[in-house]
Amino acid sequence: xxxxxxxxxxxxxxxxxxxxxxxxxxxxxxxxxxxxxxxxxxxxxxxxxxxxxxxxxxxxxxxxxxxxxxxxxxxxxxxxxxxxxxxxxxxxxxxxxxxxxxxxxxxxxxxxxxxxxxxxxxxxxxxxxxxxxxxxxxxxxxxxxxxxxxxxxxxxxxxxxxxxxxxxxxxxxxxxxxxxxxxxxxxxxxxxxxxxxxxxxxxxxxxxxxxxxxxxxxxxxxxxxxxxxxxxxxxxxxxxxxxxxxxxxxxxxxxxxxxxxxxxxxxxxxxxxxxxxxxxxxxxxxxxxxxxxxxxxxxxxxxxxxxxxxxxxxxxxxxxxxxxxxxxxxxxxxxxxxxxxxxxxxxxxxxxxxxxxxxxxxxxxxxxxxxxxxxxxxxxxxxxxxxxxxxxxxxxxxxxxxxxxxxxxxxxxxxxxxxxxxxxxxxxxxxxxxxxxxxxxxxxxxxxxxxxxxxxxxxxxxxxxxxxxxxxxxxxxxxxxxxxxxxxxxx
Amino acid sequence: xxxxxxxxxxxxxxxxxxxxxxxxxxxxxxxxxxxxxxxxxxxxxxxxxxxxxxxxxxxxxxxxxxxxxxxxxxxxxxxxxxxxxxxxxxxxxxxxxxxxxxxxxxxxxxxxxxxxxxxxxxxxxxxxxxxxxxxxxxxxxxxxxxxxxxxxxxxxxxxxxxxxxxxxxxxxxxxxxxxxxxxxxxxxxxxxxxxxxxxxxxxxxxxxxxxxxxxxxxxxxxxxxxxxxxxxxxxxxxxxxxxxxxxxxxxxxxxxxxxxxxxxxxxxxxxxxxxxxxxxxxxxxxxxxxxxxxxxxxxxxxxxxxxxxxxxxxxxxxxxxxxxxxxxxxxxxxxxxxxxxxxxxxxxxxxxxxxxxxxxxxxxxxxxxxxxxxxxxxxxxxxxxxxxxxxxxxxxxxxxxxxxxxxxxxxxxxxxxxxxxxxxxxxxxxxxxxxxxxxxxxxxxxxxxxxxxxxxxxxxxxxxxxxxxxxxxxxxxxxxxxxxxxxxxxx
Numbered sequence: 001x002x003x004x005x006x007x008x009x010x011x012x013x014x015x016x017x018x019x020x021x022x023x024x025x026x027x028x029x030x031x032x033x034x035x036x037x038x039x040x041x042x043x044x045x046x047x048x049x050x051x052x053x054x055x056x057x058x059x060x061x062x063x064x065x066x067x068x069x070x071x072x073x074x075x076x077x078x079x080x081x082x083x084x085x086x087x088x089x090x091x092x093x094x095x096x097x098x099x100x101x102x103x104x105x106x107x108x109x110x111x112x113x114x115x116x117x118x119x120x121x122x123x124x125x126x127x128x129x130x131x132x133x134x135x136x137x138x139x140x141x142x143x144x145x146x147x148x149x150x151x152x153x154x155x156x157x158x159x160x161x162x163x164x165x166x167x168x169x170x171x172x173x174x175x176x177x178x179x180x181x182x183x184x185x186x187x188x189x190x191x192x193x194x195x196x197x198x199x200x201x202x203x204x205x206x207x208x209x210x211x212x213x214x215x216x217x218x219x220x221x222x223x224x225x226x227x228x229x230x231x232x233x234x235x236x237x238x239x240x241x242x243x244x245x246x247x248x249x250x251x252x253x254x255x256x257x258x259x260x261x262x263x264x265x266x267x268x269x270x271x272x273x274x275x276x277x278x279x280x281x282x283x284x285x286x287x288x289x290x291x292x293x294x295x296x297x298x299x300x301x302x303x304x305x306x307x308x309x310x311x312x313x314x315x316x317x318x319x320x321x322x323x324x325x326x327x328x329x330x331x332x333x334x335x336x337x338x339x340x341x342x343x344x345x346x347x348x349x350x351x352x353x354x355x356x357x358x359x360x361x362x363x364x365x366x367x368x369x370x371x372x373x374x375x376x377x378x379x380x381x382x383x384x385x386x387x388x389x390x391x392x393x394x395x396x397x398x399x400x401x402x403x404x405x406x407x408x409x410x411x412x413x414x415x416x417x418x419x420x421x422x423x424x425x426x427x428x429x430x431x432x433x434x435x436x437x438x439x440x441x442x443x444x445x446x447x448x449x450x451x452x453x454x455x456x457x458x459x460x461x462x463x464x465x466x467x468x469x470x471x472x473x474x475x476x477x478x479x480x481x482x483x484x485x486x487x488x489x490x491x
Numbered sequence: 492x493x494x495x496x497x498x499x500x501x502x503x504x505x506x507x508x509x510x511x512x513x514x515x516x517x518x519x520x521x522x523x524x525x526x527x528x529x530x531x532x533x534x535x536x537x538x539x540x541x542x543x544x545x546x547x548x549x550x551x552x553x554x555x556x557x558x559x560x561x562x563x564x565x566x567x568x569x570x571x572x573x574x575x576x577x578x579x580x581x582x583x584x585x586x587x588x589x590x591x592x593x594x595x596x597x598x599x600x601x602x603x604x605x606x607x608x609x610x611x612x613x614x615x616x617x618x619x620x621x622x623x624x625x626x627x628x629x630x631x632x633x634x635x636x637x638x639x640x641x642x643x644x645x646x647x648x649x650x651x652x653x654x655x656x657x658x659x660x661x662x663x664x665x666x667x668x669x670x671x672x673x674x675x676x677x678x679x680x681x682x683x684x685x686x687x688x689x690x691x692x693x694x695x696x697x698x699x700x701x702x703x704x705x706x707x708x709x710x711x712x713x714x715x716x717x718x719x720x721x722x723x724x725x726x727x728x729x730x731x732x733x734x735x736x737x738x739x740x741x742x743x744x745x746x747x748x749x750x751x752x753x754x755x756x757x758x759x760x761x762x763x764x765x766x767x768x769x770x771x772x773x774x775x776x777x778x779x780x781x782x783x784x785x786x787x788x789x790x791x792x793x794x795x796x797x798x799x800x801x802x803x804x805x806x807x808x809x810x811x812x813x814x815x816x817x818x819x820x821x822x823x824x825x826x827x828x829x830x831x832x833x834x835x836x837x838x839x840x841x842x843x844x845x846x847x848x849x850x851x852x853x854x855x856x857x858x859x860x861x862x863x864x865x866x867x868x869x870x871x872x873x874x875x876x877x878x879x880x881x882x883x884x885x886x887x888x889x890x891x892x893x894x895x896x897x898x899x900x901x902x903x904x905x906x907x908x909x910x911x912x913x914x915x916x917x918x919x920x921x922x923x924x925x926x927x928x929x930x931x932x933x934x935x936x937x938x939x940x941x942x943x944x945x946x947x948x949x950x951x952x953x954x955x956x957x958x959x960x961x962x963x964x965x966x967x968x969x970x971x972x973x974x975x976x977x978x979x980x981x982x
Contacts, residue, residue, distance in 0.1 A: 035731075035766030066772075069765055071795040072666070077765035079772070079800065095803045097828035100743070100777055101690055104835055127644045135643070136634045143627045152626070152815035153618045175563070187678065191841035198714075199592055203694065220839045223689075252591070274560060274568035275526030281570070286591055304562040309570065312586045324643035326846035337588035344595055348711045350682035354845045355817035 001031065003044060015050065016057035020065075023058065027067055027078055038068060038076040118465030120434040123214075123262055123408045123453040124325055129380055131373045135324070138364045142356075151355045157347035158339070159185025159331070160358035166366055167317070171333055176308040176315065182339035184346060185353045187328040189292050189318045193255070194220055195349065196288055196314060196332065199341045200253050201226050208251035208285075210238055212411065212440030212449065214262040217255060217290075230442025233261055235402050237268030240275055247283040254285050258306055260293035260407025263440050263451035267405065270303055277309040287313045292321050292330075293407040295374065296455075298382040300405050307333070314338055319361050321408065322374050327357045381406065387459035388452070388466070395470025398477065408455035413448045414473060417480050420450040423472060432468040492522065494535060506541065507548035511556075514549065518558055518569055529559060529567040609956030611925045614705075614753055614899045614944040615816055620871055622864045626815070629855045633847075642846045648838035649830070650676025650822070651849035657857055658808070662824055667799040667806065673830035675837060676844045678819040680783050680809045684746070685711055686840065687779055687805060687823065690832045691744050692717050699742035699776075701729055703902070703931030703940065705753040708746060708781075721933025724752055726893050728759030731766055738774040745776050749797055751784035751898025754931050754942035758896065761794060768800040783809045783821075784898040786865065787946075789873040791896050798824070805829055810852050812899065813865050818848045872897065878950035879943070879957070886961025889968065899946035904939050905964060908971055911941040914963060923959040 005022035007015055026032040038044075041059060045052040059076050062068045067080035142148070151160075158164060164183045171177035186192040201207060203225035209217060211230030221228055229246040232239045237258055246254075256276075258268040268276070280287050289306045307313040318330035332342055346352065364370050388410065389403045400413040414420055420436040427433060437449030454462055496513035498506055517523040529535075532550060536543040550567050553559045558571040633639070642651075649655060655674045662668035677683040692698060694716035700709060702721030712719055720737040723730045728749055737745075747767075749759040759767070771778050780797045798804040809821035823833055837843065855861050879901065880894045891904040905911055911927040918924060928940030945953055 033766070034769030035762040035764075037762055069768075069800050071761050071765075071799070073792070074761045074795065077762055079765050079769045094772075095775060095777060095826075097826060101828065101832045102693060104832060122645070124645050127640050130640055130643050132639055132643075136639070139634055140631065143630055148623055148627070149618050149621055150817075152621050152623075152817045154613070154615050154816040187841040187845070190839070194840045202593060216839065216842075223836070223839055270562050270565045271526035271528060271568055273526075274562075274570050275524070277560075278525030278570045281585075284586060286586060301564070304565065308562070309560050325645040325842075326641075326643045328841060328843070328845045335586075335588060337592065341592045341595060345714070348681070348707065348714055349685045349840070350678040350819060351707075351816075352819070354678070354819045354848050356851070357845050357847060360847070 001026075003039065003047065005048065007048070007050075014057075016054045016061060019048075019050070019055065019058040020061040023062055024065070024067060027080060032078045034078050034080070036078040038078065040075060116431065117428060118432045118457065118461050118468065120432065120452040120454060120457070120465060122456060123451075124456050125321060125323075125377065125408075126380070126456045126458070128458070129373075129377055130324065131369065131376070134369045134373065135360075135364065138367060138369055139360050141367075142359050142363050147359075151359050155352045155355045157184075157343045157352045159183070159353060160355055160362065163329075163358045163362040164331075166362055167331055168333065171315075176305045177333050178311050180311055180335050181333055182336045184332045184334075184339050184342050185358060186330045186332060186346065187350070187353050188320050188325070188330040189290060189316045190216055190220075190330075191328075191349075192316045192318075192330050192332045193217060193288070193290070195342050195345045196338075197221060197224055197226070198345050199338065200286055200288075205253065206246075206249065206251045208243060208246040208254045209442060210256060210261060210264075211442040211444060212263050212437060212446055212451075213442060214257075215439055218440075218442060221255075228442050230444060232444070233264050233266050235266055236272055237261065237266045238272075238276065240272060240279065243276065244279055247279060247285055252283075252285050253288065254280055255288045255290065256306070257290040257293065259291065259303055260296060260404055260409070262293070262407075263409050263435070263453075264411040265402070265404030265407050265409050266411075267303060267407075273304065273306055274309060277306060277313075281310060281312075289313050289315050291315050292318045295322060296378065296381055296408065297406040298378060298385045311335065319365075319370075322377055323361065323364070323370060327361060329353060329357055329361050381455065383459050384454050384457065384462055387462040388454050391463045391466035391470075395467050396473065398473065409451055409453050412450050412452060414450070415477055416448070418473065418476055419447045421447060423476055426476065427469060427472045430468050430472050432465045432472070434469070492517075494530065494538065496539065498539070498541075505548075507545045507552060510539075510541070510546065510549040511552040514553055515556070515558060518571060523569045525569050525571070527569045529569070531566060607922060608919060609923045609948065609952050609959065611923065611943040611945065611948070611956060613947060614942075615947050616812060616814075616868065616899075617871070617947045617949070619949070620864075620868055621815065622860065622867070625860045625864065626851075626855065629858060629860055630851050632858075633850050633854050638850075642850050646843045646846045648675075648834045648843045650674070650844060651846055651853065654820075654849045654853040655822075657853055658822055659824065662806075667796045668824050669802050671802055671826050672824055673827045675823045675825075675830050675833050676849060677821045677823060677837065678841070678844050679811050679816070679821040680781060680807045681707055681711075681821075682819075682840075683807045683809075683821050683823045684708060684779070684781070686833050686836045687829075688712060688715055688717070689836050690829065691777055691779075696744065697737075697740065697742045699734060699737040699745045700933060701747060701752060701755075702933040702935055703754050703928060703937055703942075704933060705748075706930055709931075709933060712746075719933050721935060723935070724755050724757050726757055727763055728752065728757045729763075729767065731763060731770065734767065735770055738770060738776055743774075743776050744779065745771055746779045746781065747797070748781040748784065750782065750794055751787060751895055751900070753784070753898075754900050754926070754944075755902040756893070756895030756898050756900050757902075758794060764795065764797055765800060768797060768804075772801060772803075778804045780804050780806045782806050783812050786813060787869065787872055787899065788897040789869060789876045802826065810856075810861075813868055814852065814855065814861060818852060820844060820848055820852050872946065874950050875945050875948065875953055878953040879945050882954045882957035882961075886958050887964065889964065900942055900944050903941050903943060905941070906968055907939070909964065909967055910938045912938060914967055917967065918960060918963045921959050921963050923956045923963070925960070 007018050041052050041055040045055045068076050069079050070076045168183045205226050207221050207226045208229045208231050210233045229251050231242045307315045314334040398415045435451045437446030498509050532543050532546040536546045559567045560570050561567045659674045696717050698712050698717045699720045699722050701724045720742050722733045798806045805825040889906045895901055926942045928937030
C-alpha cells in the first residue's frame with residue numbers, strides 16, 4: 001500500500017512521532033495486517049522526502065510499542081493490533097506467568113551450607129572416595145571401542161542392551177528376579193519413581209509412603225495430585241499396624257525403602273518384611289521397593305529384598321549411592337507388563353537414558369572396578385559409622401537416636417521442647433548444618449527431629465560436627481530451662 | 492509355639508503333605524502369623540522324629556503354595572493367610588496388571604525395517620558422519636581435568652553451570668535471548684516438552700499443535716489428558732486461519748516447529764512468523780518453539796526465531812540433530828518464571844541431566860569441534876537434498892511433495908486412492924521403508940501421506956530408495972486403475 005501521512009513540520013510533535021502515529025492508525029484500522037512488511041526506511045524516506053533517520057526513529061518507536069518487529073536483513077513486520085480489534089491500539093497482552101504456570105506444591109530446603117560448616121544436610125557419597133583414575137581408565141576403554149559409533153546414535157527406550165542383560169542376570173543369580181521379570185534403565189531412581197507414578201497412579205490415587213520420608217519422593221506424588229498416606233517409620237521400618245490401616249483406607253500403591261531408609265536409616269527385619277508382603281498381597285496393593293542403599297551394609301548381613309518374597313514387587317536400583325551420582329543411571333526390575341508400560345512412558349519422557357553413561361557404568365562394573373570401589377566405600381562407611389556412634393554417645397546423650405547398620409543417614413530427636421527448625425540457624429552459626437524434621441513430614445509434626453547425613457563426610461568432620469551440635473543442643477536446653485524457671489525463684 | 496501334628500505313617504497321604512497341611516491349618520487359624528519364623532528343618536525333624544528331608548519337603552510344598560518363604564541363611568517365614576481371614580486358605584491375591592497400570596494411549600509405529608531395506612522411517616542424523624576421533628579427543632580432555640571429581644557428584648537441577656552460560660551467552664549474542672531469560676538443561680528436547688507440559692497444562696487443557704505432527708509430541712500431551720487441537724501445516728508452516736480458530740476455541744499453549752517441521756519439512760516465512768506472534772500475543776497464549784532443526788539449512792538463509800519476535804516465547808534447543816542423539820542433552824531458554832518452575836519439575840523428574848555428558852558436549856562445542864562437524868553435516872545435507880530432489884522428480888512425478896530447504900524430513904502425498912499404510916508392506920518387500928501418514932495424525936485422516944526421513948542415508952541410498960518407491964507407486968496405481976476399469980471392457 002501507499003503511505004500518505006499528513007505530516008506537519010511546524011508542529012511541536014516531532015516528525016518521527018507523527019509518522020509513527022500514522023502507521024499506528026493504519027494498523028489499528030486493519031489497513032496494515034500482522035505479518036505485513038513495512039517499506040524499507042531508505043525507500044519510505046525517499047518517497048516522503050524525509051531524512052532516513054526520521055523514518056528509522058518512527059520504526060524504532062513502533063517497535064518499542066510492540067506494534068512492529070525488525071528482523072535483521074529481512075525488514076520490519078507488523079505485529080500488533082489485528083483488524084478485528086477496532087479503536088485505539090492497546091499494547092499486546094503479555095503473559096501473566098503466575099497464572100499460566102502450574103502451582104508449585106512445596107518449599108525448598110533452604111540455602112546450602114556456608115563454607116567451614118560441617119554439612120550433614122546432603123545424602124550423597126563422599127567425592128573424596130571417587131576412584132578417578134579407575135574411572136578414567138574405564139571410560140578410555142569404552143571410548144576406544146568401535147561400538148562408540150552406535151552408542152552415540154539413538155537407542156532403545158528400555159536402555160542399553162548389554163547393561164540390561166548384565167543387571168538382570170545378576171538379579172537372577174541373586175534370586176530376586178524371576179523369569180517373569182524385565183528391566184528398564186532410567187536416569188537414576190528419581191526418574192524410576194516418576195515413571196512408575198505415571199504408570200500406576202492417577203489424580204486422587206491413594207499412595208502409602210513412609211513418614212518421615214525423602215522429600216523428593218513425597219513432592220513427586222504431591223505434584224501429580226496423589227493422596228498421600230504417611231506410614232510412621234519406627235526403628236524396624238514401616239509401622240505395620242499403620243500400614244494395614246492405610247491399606248484398609250484404600251492405598252493401592254506402597255512406596256518403601258526397607259533398608260537404610262532415608263531419612264531415618266531404619267531397616268526392616270526379615271519377619272517384618274514377610275508380614276508386610278503378606279499384607280500387601282492380601283490387599284492387592286503394588287509395592288515399589290526403593291533398594292538404593294541396601295548394598296551399603298557396614299555391620300551385620302544384608303536383609304532379603306522384598307522382591308524375593310513376592311515376584312510382583314517392583315524393585316528400584318541405582319549406581320548413584322555407591323558410584324557416581326552425577327552420572328544418572330538407575331533401573332526398574334519388575335514384571336514384564338509393568339516394564340512394558342514404563343518403557344512407553346520412558347520414551348515419552350525423554351526417549352532413553354544417555355547411552356554413553358550406561359556404557360561407562362557397565363564397563364566399570366563388569367571389569368570388577370565397581371566391586372573394588374564398593375569394598376572401599378563400605379570400609380570407609382564403617383569408620384564413619386563408628387565416628388557417628390562415639391560422637392553421638394559422647395555429645396548427644398540427651399537426644400533420642402538409633403545408629404543404623406549402614407546407608408547414609410540417621411535420625412535424631414532433640415530433647416522435648418527443642419525445635420530442629422528453630423535451632424538450625426544457631427547450628428549453622430556454630431558451624432554445623434543438618435535438615436530439620438519438618439522437611440520430611442507427610443502429615444505429622446516432626447519438629448523435634450532432624451536428619452544427619454554422614455556418608456559424604458570424613459570421620460574427623462563427623463566428630464567435629466556432632467561435637468558442635470552437642471554444644472548447640474546443650475546451650476539451647478539450658479536457655480529453655482532458664483526461661484521456663486518461675487521468675488519468683490530469682491526474687 | 493510347639494508343633495504337635497497328628498501324623499499317620501500308614502496313610503496314603505505322604506508324611507510331608509500331612510505336615511504341610513498341619514502348618515497350613517495353623518496359618519489359616521491364625522496360630523501362625525505373617526512374619527512368624529518356622530522352626531529350622533533340622534530342629535523340627537528332631538522334635539517330631541522325622542527325617543529332615545520330610546520336613547524340607549513340607550516346607551517346599553508350603554512355599555510353592557505361597558504360604559511361607561525361605562530367606563537364605565535366615566530361615567522360613569510365614570507369608571500367607573492372616574488371622575482375619577478365617578476358613579480355608581485361599582492363595583494370596585496376585586496383581587492384575589491390566590487394571591493396575593494406567594492405559595496406553597497410542598500404538599507403536601510397527602517393527603523396524605529389515606536388513607537391505609532403504610530405511611526412510613527414522614528422523615536421525617547419519618552415524619557415518621559422527622566425528623569419532625574428534626569426540627574421543629574431546630572426551631579425553633574432559634576426563635583428564637581435575638574437575639572430573641565434581642562432575643561425578645550430584646549437580647544442579649538447572650544443569651552444568653558452564654554449559655548454561657555458554658548456551659545463554661550465545662543466544663544473547665544472536666539476539667534471541669534477553670535479560671529476562673534463563674536456561675534449563677534437559678535430557679534432549681523430548682524431556683523439555685514433557686517438563687513444559689507439566690509446567691503449563693493440566694488435565695483438559697487445550698493445546699494447539701501442528702498436524703501432521705511428530706508422534707512423540709502428540710502422545711506426550713495425549714497421555715496426560717490434554718485436549719489437542721491439530722492445526723494443519725501447509726508448505727508455509729501452520730495454517731494461520733486454523734490457528735486463529737484454535738485460539739478462539741481456547742488453546743492457551745501452542746507448540747510449533749517453525750523451521751523444517753517434523754514430519755513435513757515446512758518452514759514458516761518471516762511474515763507468517765510475525766503474524767503468528769501477533770495472534771498468540773493478542774490471545775495471551777504461550778508459544779513453545781521447538782527449534783531443533785533450524786541450524787540445518789542446506790539452501791538459503793536462516794529464518795529469525797519466533798523468540799526474537801516476542802521474549803515470552805519458550806525456545807527448545809538440542810545438540811541431538813547435529814551432534815549425537817545417544818548423548819541426551821537439550822535445553823529450554825525462557826522467561827525466568829518459566830525456568831524456575833521448570834527447574835523444580837526437572838528436580839522432581841530426575842534430579843538433573845547427566846553431568847558428564849553435559850561437560851563432554853560443552854567441551855566439544857567450545858573447542859570449535861561442533862562448528863567443524865556442523866559444517867560437514869550441512870555440506871552432506873546439501874548432497875542428500877539434491878539426491879532427494881532429483882530422485883523425486885524422476886520417480887515420483889505422480890505424487891505431491893515440496894522438497895524442503897533443510898532439516899531431515901519431507902512429506903509426500905500419494906496419487907489419489909493410494910493408502911500409504913496399505914502400501915507399506917509392498918514397499919518393504921520391494922526394499923524401501925517409510926512412516927505412513929496416519930502415524931502423524933491428530934484428528935484428520937492422513938492416509939495418502941507419508942514421511943521420508945533422508946538425513947540418515949547417503950545420496951546413493953536415497954536415489955535407490957526413492958527409485959524403488961517410484962516403482963511401487965507406479966505398480967499400485969496400475970493395479971488400482973485395472974481394478975477400477977469396468978469388467979465389461981475385458982469381455
